[in-house]
Amino acid sequence: DAKTTQPPSMDCAEGRAANLPCNHSTISGNEYVYWYRQIHSQGPQYIIHGLKNNETNEMASLIITEDRKSSTLILPHATLRDTAVYYCIVRVEGAQKLVFGQGTRLTINP
Amino acid sequence: GAGVSQTPSNKVTEKGKYVELRCDPISGHTALYWYRQSLGQGPEFLIYFQGTGAADDSGLPNDRFFAVRPEGSVSTLKIQRTERGDSAVYLCASSPNHVAAGGADTQYFGPGTRLTVL
Numbered sequence: 001d002a003k004t005t006q007p008p009s010m011d012c013a014e015g016r017a018a019n020l021p022c023n024h025s026t027i028s029g030n031e032y033v034y035w036y037r038q039i040h041s042q043g044p045q046y047i048i049h050g051l052k053n054n055e056t057n058e059m060a061s062l063i064i065t066e067d068r069k070s071s072t073l074i075l076p077h078a079t080l081r082d083t084a085v086y087y088c089i090v091r092v093e094g095a096q097k098l099v100f101g102q103g104t105r106l107t108i109n110p
Numbered sequence: 111g112a113g114v115s116q117t118p119s120n121k122v123t124e125k126g127k128y129v130e131l132r133c134d135p136i137s138g139h140t141a142l143y144w145y146r147q148s149l150g151q152g153p154e155f156l157i158y159f160q161g162t163g164a165a166d167d168s169g170l171p172n173d174r175f176f177a178v179r180p181e182g183s184v185s186t187l188k189i190q191r192t193e194r195g196d197s198a199v200y201l202c203a204s205s206p207n208h209v210a211a212g213g214a215d216t217q218y219f220g221p222g223t224r225l226t227v228l
Contacts, residue, residue: 043201043219087152100152
């Protein structure tokens with residue numbers, strides 16, 4: 001699986017959009033971009049995934065650049081409960097295990 | 111519905127002892143995974159079951175670690191002769207294991223078991 005690079009930490013004000021970047025410059029054509037988050041003392045939680053097109057669900061939006069070498073997870077109206085470590089993972093279609101990096105520690109400030 | 115549950119939530123043991131950690135996956139999920147998470151690090155894959163069989167155990171660090179899933183549901187991770195370096199949070203996840211439109215399927219994680227080896 002391709003390697004991902006994320007900033008170690010970010011801050012965002014409550015109610016604002018949180019934009020979390022991820023670089024995956026060696027991504028292959030059959031690799032998906034997944035985002036999970038881990039709130040303190042809990043297991044990781046699936047957020048969203050995509051291949052080429054931008055994706056949106058009730059939790060977040062995923063914007064993937066045209067060359068697929070980077071992506072951005074957007075939490076449109078961040079709340080204090082969104083404080084967590086966010087992991088960007090690149091995963092081959094059909095692959096089973098997830099390969100986690102160190103993620104981005106996002107802190108939402110009141 | 112019920113999510114993935116893990117017991118115990120915390121386990122303290124002494125170096126050299128044997129421990130068992132249990133995982134109850136979401137009902138109907140055929141795939142089950144174990145991960146280990148050290149302080150400040152992301153989870154690290156240990157082993158994956160498809161049904162009763164271990165389809166990928168490449169992440170098990172050594173032969174002191176073993177996992178079973180005899181009936182294709184509950185799984186037990188077993189650690190023999192525990193060492194202080196085994197201290198970590200052990201996470202279990204399950205998935206339906208069908209390739210849904212748009213990629214491999216989603217894994218649902220339990221809250222983990224915090225293992226402390228003194």
